[in-house]
Amino acid sequence: MNPIAPDKQIALVDRLTEACGGGYSPDVRRRYFITGPQWAPAYQGQAVFHAPVRPPVTFETVIEEYAKMGVNYWCTHDTDVIPTQDLFTPRQDEIVARIKASLSKNGLKCSMVTTETFHHAVWAAGPAAESPDVRAYTQRRLENTVGIGHELGAQYCVYWPGSLGYYTQGAIDETQTLRWYADGINAACEADIHIAKQYKRPPLKHCLEAKPFEPQAEILLPTSDAMLAFIFSGLVRYPEMVGLNPEYLHELMWGGAPRASLARALLCGKLFHFDINDGYRLKHDVDIAVGLVNPLDWLNVLVLLRAHNYEGPFNLDYKPPRTTSAHAVFSMSLPTSIDRFITLWEMAGEVSSDPIIREATDALKAGGAVSDPKDVGSIVEANKELLSLHELIGHRIFQILIGAHRGRTYSL
Numbered sequence: 107m108n109p110i111a112p113d114k115q116i117a118l119v120d121r122l123t124e125a126c127g128g129g130y131s132p133d134v135r136r137r138y139f140i141t142g143p144q145w146a147p148a149y150q151g152q153a154v155f156h157a158p159v160r161p162p163v164t165f166e167t168v169i170e171e172y173a174k175m176g177v178n179y180w181c182t183h184d185t186d187v188i189p190t191q192d193l194f195t196p197r198q199d200e201i202v203a204r205i206k207a208s209l210s211k212n213g214l215k216c217s218m219v220t221t222e223t224f225h226h227a228v229w230a231a232g233p234a235a236e237s238p239d240v241r242a243y244t245q246r247r248l249e250n251t252v253g254i255g256h257e258l259g260a261q262y263c264v265y266w267p268g269s270l271g272y273y274t275q276g277a278i279d280e281t282q283t284l285r286w287y288a289d290g291i292n293a294a295c296e297a298d299i300h301i302a303k304q305y306k307r308p309p310l311k312h313c314l315e316a317k318p319f320e321p322q323a324e325i326l327l328p329t330s331d332a333m334l335a336f337i338f339s340g341l342v343r344y345p346e347m348v349g350l351n352p353e354y355l356h357e358l359m360w361g362g363a364p365r366a367s368l369a370r371a372l373l374c375g376k377l378f379h380f381d382i383n384d385g386y387r388l389k390h391d392v393d394i395a396v397g398l399v400n401p402l403d404w405l406n407v408l409v410l411l412r413a414h415n416y417e418g419p420f421n422l423d424y425k426p427p428r429t430t431s432a433h434a435v436f437s438m439s440l441p442t443s444i445d446r447f448i449t450l451w452e453m454a455g456e457v458s459s460d461p462i463i464r465e466a467t468d469a470l471k472a473g474g475a476v477s478d479p480k481d482v483g484s485i486v487e488a489n490k491e492l493l494s495l496h497e498l499i500g501h502r503i504f505q506i507l508i509g510a511h512r513g514r515t516y517s518l
């Protein structure tokens with residue numbers, strides 16, 4: 107193949123994206139509660155060890171592009187859009203007013219707001235540091251974000267305490283730090299109760315998001331399960347207002363099964379919000395877009411969520427890779443991510459209604475006819491052949507993933 111001149115490359119990428127087919131119209135995409143974070147397309151590729159590869163983008167551009175694509179909801183960290191030095195000043199109000207105008211011009215809603223408690227130097231020792239000044243500042247920031255959330259009409263507020271931990275063991279008291287962290291969440295909930303009344307709106311849903319490592323070396327609330335224990339520990343004053351925002355990759359990173367983590371959150375009634383992406387076990391937080399690494403696992407995750415009528419947001423918390431251009435972030439990366447999600451969602455519906463899987467599952471639940479229920483040998487004998495259905499169900503889900511159930515064949 108001949109070299110592709112730089113001025114021909116956008117046309118090539120656009121043509122091949124189009125040639126992939128399988129894209130959904132913006133109207134179809136709008137049927138889903140898919141939320142688009144400011145930070146995903148605004149990510150410039152500046153991960154650890156890397157210089158940025160893409161120019162900055164404004165919230166106006168991001169909101170406009172989401173609208174064209176068919177994403178109905180936008181979400182943000184406070185400092186993604188308001189410079190730290192402008193927080194709590196009239197500049198903040200001006201920016202929030204501009205965001206409101208941009209959302210309404212493009213027909214979008216703000217779904218969620220979150221406080222950045224990891225990037226700025228003030229969080230060097232985390233949001234629940236020993237210094238009372240830092241903790242008082244954290245509380246002001248959390249309360250301020252709740253206010254911004256109500257002003258923008260958000261329903262959710264997310265907390266990712268990635269800097270709640272330490273590099274040097276023994277330097278901090280873990281129990282005390284967790285109590286201080288709870289003080290922050292309690293202050294945010296109290297402010298919410300108060301502000302929600304002023305706005306005559308229901309309070310926000312406060313969602314904790316766990317990640318097992320990064321950026322701290324050791325993290326005090328590393329998993330969704332740790333957070334469930336924290337919510338019910340007695341330290342959180344309004345446990346009914348607080349739930350989880352699990353992230354698919356964060357559960358995978360520690361070696362967990364994301365579907366099982368989500369199941370535990372569902373059992374506790376705490377699956378409020380869900381960050382969708384993909385990546386690898388026991389690696390850093392690569393934030394690859396949904397379905398590019400573990401499509402079979404993703405399919406199974408969505409089968410679970412459909413079965414439990416999950417109605418919360420699916421938040422596109424991924425990072426377009428450094429190899430993707432600024433143009434392709436909007437023309438290829440985001441739309442193809444959304445479309446893989448929708449396809450997997452549709453497939454999950456096929457898994458749930460597949461007659462083979464249904465019959466196999468029912469048969470497993472019916473069990474074998476045991477001749478002597480007190481005899482362990484009879485129990486084994488009665489179920490032995492039936493249990494082969496476990497593997498068959500796995501095979502059938504694979505067939506649904508590759509379309510074999512619809513007659514797609516491969517000849518050797």
Ligand code: 3MF
Pocket residue numbers: 145183220221264265266268315317353381391423
């Ligand atoms: C970090 C994350 C965060 C959180 C965000 C939520 C930048 O690994 O996943 O995204 O999702 O801070 O509020």
Ligand code: MG
Pocket residue numbers: 315353381423
């Ligand atoms: Mg996340």
Ligand code: MG
Pocket residue numbers: 353355356391392393423
């Ligand atoms: Mg992540």
